[in-house]
Amino acid sequence: MITTLSGGGAGLGIDVRDGFMLAIGQSGRNDIEVIIEDDQRKPDIAVQLADKMIQSEKVDVMTGIIWSNLAMAVIPSSVSQGKFYLSPNAGPSALAGKGCHRNYFNVAWQNDNLHEAAGAYANSADYNNSFILAPNYPAGQDALTGYKRMYDGELAGEVFTKLGQTDYASEIAQIRASGADSVFFFLPGGMGISFLKQYADSGINLPVVGPAFSFDQGILQAVGDAALGVVNTSQWNKDIDNGTNAAFVDTFQAEYGRLPSLYASQGFDTANLLISALKVANPGDADAFRAALEAADFNSTRGDFKFGSNHNPIQNIYAREVIKEGDVYTNKIIGVALENHSDAYAAECSF
Amino acid sequence: MSTILIIEQILNGLQFGVMLFLMAAGLTLIFGVMGLINLAHGSLYMIGAFAAATVAGLTGSFVLALMAAMMAAAIAGVLIEVLVIRRLYATDHLDQVLATFALILIFSEGTRWVFGSFPLFLNIPDYFSGPVTLPGGIEYPLYRLVLICVGLLVAGALGLLITRTRIGIQIRAGKDDHEMIAALGVDISKLYTVIFALGAALAGLAGALVGAIQSVQVGMGEPVLILAFVVIVIGGIGSIKGALIGALLVGLTDTLGGVFLPELFKLFMEPSAAQASGSALSSMAIYILMGVVLVWRPAGLFGARK
Structure with missing residues (x-):
């Protein structure tokens, strides 16, 4: 996970990280290793971190980026190297239209x-x-x-x-x-x-x-x-009426002592999507894993959630x-x- | 474009200018008298705003919050001066820039550590909130008028301090020849500490006053710091009068440029292109102003010519 944890805008990255880690913790799985790095909202640092994650940490799935300009610097090269990218926030139009990629999924929204x-x-x-x-x-x-x-x-x-x-x-x-x-x-x-x-x-x-x-x-x-x-x-609010959301709001508040924001809900949903796909397939088997992600078989805090043909959400x-x-x-x-x-x-x- | 809109924009420019002056006054004294480039001045602005938000949250009093802002920034200023800056007077500007840049990072992350990453709440007190109607039917926020008055009062008081008091004489003498006034028996290191605390308190005051209409968050001081440097370069380093005139010029140029340049471009371009190029040019306007002033007067408007 590469996200913004210091400097201006750190609050967004912290919420995404906390929501994500809450879901990982609740899944009870200890075979998911999460590596978290701070991009300081700077595209050059995000690119360095992505190289490090891909080459020395050998990650399977990447996530976390908040800002669209950083997303454009990191995502196209990462997915073309065969990594999966699940966006918990940034949804630039360039990655939804002609520049879309089968390994890029947006769990939040397209920017517009x-x-x-x-x-x-x-x-x-x-x-x-x-x-x-x-x-x-x-x-x-x-x-x-x-x-x-x-x-x-x-x-x-x-x-x-x-x-x-x-x-x-x-x-x-x-x-x-x-x-x-x-x-x-x-x-x-x-x-x-x-x-x-x-x-x-x-x-x-x-x-x-x-x-x-x-x-x-x-x-x-x-x-x-x-x-x-x-x-x-x-696309989200804490009073959307479903069991997943109610439990999310309660447990987030208990764990971190503040109400969750939409960014936290996006981090939480991203982790649950990942966990749901891992139950079905291993990222090493890219086609099966991609199909499992496309199915989006998880309980979203937003209620109904599914991916469109370009792997961006279709939602209320x-x-x-x-x-x-x-x-x-x-x-x-x-x-x-x-x-x-x-x-x-x-x-x-x-x- | 009505007259009312133009007058309102001029008031906005004045208000922005006097707040810049509060930042620039301390910076120009520290640079002019002590020969020191203090990049951490923006951190003192931030400290003022955070202190004000904390005290306003605890007591509900805006006046106490302003006093706390000035105290906290002055104390931080004295600590910086005694612990760090005092060792840097004899070194060249590059060392000072490095050390004070390190202070920015320390203060920013320290503030985040204490207050967290989310912005704090600081609001205008009830008795200053809402608009007033000025002669001519202009509705203008009362608080911004108060800011203009406070800024001008501080400018007047500083002017008196520099020209009419003993410490003012020492400051002016220190600017011209600090070895000579040390030889005349003035405790120069104490004088430096006092100047630093004064400059810091003004930055803290500006942070608190502006924080009430903007957002109190980590890193809020750095954009203002850059403008304050532009102001003191235009006004002439070390001159309080130059800082005031420079701040008003920058404030008015920035505000009016942002409004009128796009309008001007619309006369001969299509609206969206005019908007884009007008906005782009207006963000350069103050730097163009600085360039023009420096070509005309290389030492700034009121700088000592050598």
């Missing part, structure tokens, strides 16, 4: 998915004039593309911010002047915290919608009241609302934004 769901939600809420913003980097461009793919209304404005920007006063002034009726934003991690706090303080009362990345369990506490009532889209994506439970800020599902949703790139993929 949650933004498409946000666009679909905007239609259902009758938003006709959205102001949309995202950081100026590949995942940010995918985000606005994804939103516009589903959204039917007009755009009041479209702004790319700097990656890592912390002050949004100027964008908020533009929103105020634009005459928009709603705001869509994709600003993961600390960027989203800054934006939401400043937006709440600006006195603008337009509804906000965004993907779950700015509303995950790890950062909601830092946003506070500013996030209450905001609608966001996610929900609209959630931020609420306060006692002292803790968390999310509650308010509806299904997209049902059994695949991705826009599957048709371009052939193995």
Whole structure:
């Protein structure tokens, strides 16, 4: 497992790792050896680690990468060397369409998915004039593309911010002047915290919608009241009603003393997918092992889960609302934004 | 593009500028008087924000949180000065850069070890939250106006300190010739410690004030540090007045460039290409400003010409 455990964005990698290790521990198997390394969110370090894992550790299956730019640096070369890669987070469009590979499986989502769901939600809420913003980097461009793919209304404005920007006063002034009726934003991690706090303080009362990345369990506490009532889209939430999910939320909280985020659920599902395939076949028998992965015969925290023809998920994506439970800020599902949703790139993929 | 929007953006630029000034003031004093490049100044900013978030969480008082931020950053500053930096005055800049870069790593991972990897909560106090209506019908967040006032007050107080007090005379003299003022009986090492603590406290104050509207997280200081270096180079190293003017210039250029360059490009390009190239150019704007200033005045706007 190569993931981000230090530097900016470490919270995501830590959640994926903890979810993954929880499932490995619960499986009771001691023949699965997990090697965990920290990529520090740097593509060059991720590539070095991948070489080390493949050449000296001789791993069978790789996983863990959070960020799409790191995923693009590591995954294509690893799968072409015959390794299996199970992505617990990053789902760049390049790996879902023409660049797909039979040994690459994404257990989280294709990058555009949650933004498409946000666009679909905007239609259902009758938003006709959205102001949309995202950081100026590949995942940010995918985000606005994804939103516009589903959204039917007009755009009041479209702004790319700097990656890592912390002050949004100027964008908020533009929103105020634009005459928009709603705001869509994709600003993961600390960027989203800054934006939401400043937006709440600006006195603008337009509804906000965004993907779950700015509303995950790890950062909601830092946003506070500013996030209450905001609608966001996610493939997972802790109140999805199935036994696996309830047990996951309870045991995660007991083990680590905090509520799980969607990243933790993705790590947990990834490990369970791996364990389910290992029951059927050995990774040495690549064809049988791949078939076992494709079957996705495991109990997902999301309920129904299956892979599309390009090994990206087909799943429900929900609209959630931020609420306060006692002292803790968390999310509650308010509806299904997209049902059994695949991705826009599957048709371009052939193995 | 209405007048209201333009005025609002100018206020945003001013607010960004005065917060940069709080960072740059300490940096320029330390660099100008002590000849030291302190990369760990951004860590002091982070320490201020974390101290404020902790105290605000415990007591609920924003004023106490600000005091704690300044205290914690000043104490950290004194510790850094006495334990590490004091050994580096005689060495060249490369050694100072290496040592203070090591301090960044130590403070970042140390903070993560104590507070964890997830951002902390620090919010604007209720009495400063929400917008106010300014003359002309502009709605503007009250807290940002408070930030502008605090920044200008600190600038005024620092100006008085440097020009009107005994310690100010010593600081100015130390900048010009530190061997001579040591010979005149001023305890130069104590003076250095005081300057360092003052600069650190200002960085801590900036971290706490800005932390309330942004996110309090590990590594929050480094992006600001880079801008603060741009500010002191533009303003002239060692000059408080230069730091203030430089900070306001950088703040206004960055904010207004981000808004108006894409608009300008839209006059002769299609919107999405204009947005992309305008954003790209606006992120370079402050460095272009720095280049122009340095060609015009190689020592910065208010730097001592040698």
